[in-house]
Amino acid sequence: MTTANAPNVSNDPNVSNGLKKTPLNARHRASNARMVPFAGWEMPVEYAGITSEHMAVRTRAGVFDVSHMGEIEIAGSNAEAAMQRIVCSDPARLKAGQAQYSGLLTPDGTFLDDLIVYRMAPNHFLLVVNASNTAKDFAWISEQVKSVGDAAAIDSSSRYALIALCGPASREVLQPLTGVELGDIQPFWFAHGEVASARATIARTGYTGEDGYEIFVPPNMADRVWQALLESGRSAGVVPAGLGARDTLRLEAALRLYGNDIDETTTVLEAGLGWMIGWTNEAFIGRDRLLAQKASGVTRRLTGFEMIDRGIARHGYRVVEGDTPVGVVTSGTQTPFLGKAIGMAYVPIDQSKPGSQIQIDIRGRIAAARVVPMPFYRRERNAVSG
Amino acid sequence: MPYPDDRKYTKDHEWVRVAGDVAEVGITDFAQQQLGDVVYVELPDVGSRVTAGQSFGSIESVKAVSELFAPVNGEVAEVNEALKSHPEAVNKDPHSTWMIKVRVSGPDGAADLLDSAQYQGMLG
Numbered sequence: 001m002t003t004a005n006a007p008n009v010s011n012d013p014n015v016s017n018g019l020k021k022t023p024l025n026a027r028h029r030a031s032n033a034r035m036v037p038f039a040g041w042e043m044p045v046e047y048a049g050i051t052s053e054h055m056a057v058r059t060r061a062g063v064f065d066v067s068h069m070g071e072i073e074i075a076g077s078n079a080e081a082a083m084q085r086i087v088c089s090d091p092a093r094l095k096a097g098q099a100q101y102s103g104l105l106t107p108d109g110t111f112l113d114d115l116i117v118y119r120m121a122p123n124h125f126l127l128v129v130n131a132s133n134t135a136k137d138f139a140w141i142s143e144q145v146k147s148v149g150d151a152a153a154i155d156s157s158s159r160y161a162l163i164a165l166c167g168p169a170s171r172e173v174l175q176p177l178t179g180v181e182l183g184d185i186q187p188f189w190f191a192h193g194e195v196a197s198a199r200a201t202i203a204r205t206g207y208t209g210e211d212g213y214e215i216f217v218p219p220n221m222a223d224r225v226w227q228a229l230l231e232s233g234r235s236a237g238v239v240p241a242g243l244g245a246r247d248t249l250r251l252e253a254a255l256r257l258y259g260n261d262i263d264e265t266t267t268v269l270e271a272g273l274g275w276m277i278g279w280t281n282e283a284f285i286g287r288d289r290l291l292a293q294k295a296s297g298v299t300r301r302l303t304g305f306e307m308i309d310r311g312i313a314r315h316g317y318r319v320v321e322g323d324t325p326v327g328v329v330t331s332g333t334q335t336p337f338l339g340k341a342i343g344m345a346y347v348p349i350d351q352s353k354p355g356s357q358i359q360i361d362i363r364g365r366i367a368a369a370r371v372v373p374m375p376f377y378r379r380e381r382n383a384v385s386g
Numbered sequence: 387m388p389y390p391d392d393r394k395y396t397k398d399h400e401w402v403r404v405a406g407d408v409a410e411v412g413i414t415d416f417a418q419q420q421l422g423d424v425v426y427v428e429l430p431d432v433g434s435r436v437t438a439g440q441s442f443g444s445i446e447s448v449k450a451v452s453e454l455f456a457p458v459n460g461e462v463a464e465v466n467e468a469l470k471s472h473p474e475a476v477n478k479d480p481h482s483t484w485m486i487k488v489r490v491s492g493p494d495g496a497a498d499l500l501d502s503a504q505y506q507g508m509l510g
């Protein structure tokens with residue numbers, strides 16, 4: 001036993017060894033998941049293996065526990081004005097029931113976090129933020145809303161379990177479990193209803209490059225919903241999938257990972273995410289700096305590459321010209337689905353055009369890579385699923 | 387998966403099987419489980435020297451890269467070229483998948499090697 005004032009002692013049953021547990025922790029252990037510390041949480045990194053889980057999501061579907069994600073709600077008669085200040089998209093343009101990818105920025109136009117904004121009601125927004133940033137974001141947001149009158153922020157992370165169902169079979173797996181007509185939910189919209197008789201909000205959002213749903217449920221219903229999804233998906237070959245596959249899937253889809261690809265030193269424009277900026281929103285923090293950077297042009301840009309030489313370029317490896325470091329790899333892996341080594345790196349703008357060759361220092365060996373357009377993987381879309 | 391007793395093991399989870407003056411070197415089942423799906427194995431050239439306890443190459447899974455440590459001193463006599471196109475063999479059959487064959491020069495460095503029972507005892 002440790003002493004009572006040791007930092008990792010907690011009476012909270014959802015905390016052990018200083019790590020928080022999601023409501024599905026016992027289920028993951030029973031499923032023989034490999035559990036790892038991630039952003040202060042004990043999370044499943046893989047069940048059967050990253051490659052097989054990755055392939056299941058691309059060809060069938062996978063179920064992810066993403067309950068570690070933070071939820072911050074902003075409500076009040078001035079909630080919209082508060083949101084216009086806090087995030088760099090244009091949340092005033094969202095209708096109730098609609099969501100958008102956005103950024104929480106510093107005054108320099110760099111990322112405090114990236115997030116999805118859900119407009120629950122005209123005066124009520126839900127922000128889903130990265131687990132590692134929840135406390136920082138909440139403190140920042142609480143400070144910002146003070147100046148906009150009637151708007152309050154609450155950290156409601158513990159009120160939600162979040163389960164992501166991703167892959168082409170998602171709709172056929174989920175539809176038998178809910179009265180919500182899933183065909184009516186367009187991408188980046190959501191609906192309230194029930195899943196496996198549990199109260200749920202079903203959002204057509206995700207982080208894998210596949211069609212699918214993120215399902216918000218009360219924590220005590222998480223296991224019931226998890227089991228129901230796997231049962232419903234059994235004949236379709238649906239499997240539980242861990243953070244390892246989530247990372248390789250998001251990288252194939254060129255979705256940025258906070259702490260790897262974007263952080264407080266990288267601007268929205270440098271990250272190649274200019275499309276997320278709502279220039280019609282004149283109130284957001286960081287706007288002036290981004291306007292200036294847009295006018296002058298960026299000097300470096302987050303760029304996709306494929307390895308030409310053998311090897312995998314990983315986070316933190318240098319992009320070099322001769323002996324001189326000129327950039328840095330932010331993410332890299334051998335992708336299961338595309339079967340090649342890919343990655344993203346910040347490189348000087350004159351090296352960021354598709355077709356350019358860059359050199360990467362892989363633990364002392366210089367390896368050539370080719371700049372390619374992003375995303376690396378784009379799912380086939382049909383007219384029905386939009 | 388059993389750990390065969392026809393060979394020795396390192397604390398870094400390599401195995402070494404000596405026949406005459408040639409030692410086959412691979413990684414253990416425990417190691418491949420920890421790594422997860424192996425996607426890339428970087429091995430030395432034939433003729434290069436390896437030193438017990440020193441890195442002779444690297445192995446990459448989807449998740450991470452790890453160093454490979456030589457259990458013995460010697461000269462690389464052969465490398466398993468099939469691992470270039472089929473690195474997943476390390477996951478499927480770790481104890482039959484040798485990575486390099488080393489022509490052993492002297493017994494130096496072999497003192498720290500564990501037998502099967504000792505290795506399994508270490509894994510707990």
